[in-house]
Amino acid sequence: MRTNPVIENILSRRSVRAFRDEPVAREDLEAIVACGQWAPSAMNRQEWTFVVVDDRERVARLAEVIRVALARDAYDMYGPAAS
Numbered sequence: 001m002r003t004n005p006v007i008e009n010i011l012s013r014r015s016v017r018a019f020r021d022e023p024v025a026r027e028d029l030e031a032i033v034a035c036g037q038w039a040p041s042a043m044n045r046q047e048w049t050f051v052v053v054d055d056r057e058r059v060a061r062l063a064e065v066i067r068v069a070l071a072r073d074a075y076d077m078y079g080p081a082a083s
Helices: 005-012 026-037 056-070
Strands: none
Touching: none
C-alpha cells in the first residue's frame, strides 16, 4: 500500500477512554478545536460550533444529564481532565 503522513495517522489512530488527571494545555485545546472546525462536513459547510468545558463540576453535571438520557448506570464521560 502507498503511504504518506496522512494515511499513517489514519491507520494508527486509536480511541482513548482512559485519561490522566491533569489539565490539557490551552494551546493544545485551541489546536484540537481548530482541527475540528476544519474537519470535513456535509456539503463542505464547516458550520461547526464547539464548546470547551474545563470545569470539573460542569463536566460532572453534563455527564449526569447524559447518563440519565442514555439510561446508563455509571456514565462519567470517561473521566476527562478538567481544571
